[in-house]
Amino acid sequence: xxxxxxxxxxxxxxxxxxxxxxxxxxxxxxxxxxxxxxxxxxxxxxxxxxxxxxxxxxxxxxxxxxxxxxxxxxxxxxxxxxxxxxxxxxxxxxxxxxxxxxxxxxxxxxxxxxxxxxxxxxxxxxxxxxxx
Numbered sequence: 001x002x003x004x005x006x007x008x009x010x011x012x013x014x015x016x017x018x019x020x021x022x023x024x025x026x027x028x029x030x031x032x033x034x035x036x037x038x039x040x041x042x043x044x045x046x047x048x049x050x051x052x053x054x055x056x057x058x059x060x061x062x063x064x065x066x067x068x069x070x071x072x073x074x075x076x077x078x079x080x081x082x083x084x085x086x087x088x089x090x091x092x093x094x095x096x097x098x099x100x101x102x103x104x105x106x107x108x109x110x111x112x113x114x115x116x117x118x119x120x121x122x123x124x125x126x127x128x129x130x131x132x
Contacts, residue, residue, distance in 0.1 A: 010036050060117045076125035079118045083110050 010033065017029045061082045062075045070078055087106050091098055098106065111119065 060115045075121040079121050
């Protein structure tokens with residue numbers, strides 16, 4: 001159906017709709033109009049977002065963790081809180097409780113993956129405990 005034919009048909013249906021008083025005919029005409037006025041949906045896959053270069057530096061956990069409850073925590077407490085959450089997440093994923101050795105190994109692995117700032121925050125608390 002050409003675009004001109006389509007617009008002529010739409011105009012004639014709109015005129016018929018205004019001229020008619022019968023609700024059944026109005027419903028039929030409006031149904032035809034909605035079919036003609038509806039825009040065709042886009043077929044295919046959606047556009048992919050533009051690729052951005054990954055950041056070369058890790059974002060500190062201290063900067064990532066926000067919220068009213070954790071804003072009051074010190075830096076080392078935020079990192080400690082994150083590490084504990086990650087261990088608990090691993091346990092849920094594996095649907096079992098870890099042994100003490102497994103927990104310690106998971107914590108060690110997580111700490112190794114931390115940014116320098118996060119590790120420094122954790123180590124500062126460890127040295128404070130050792131001094132007391």
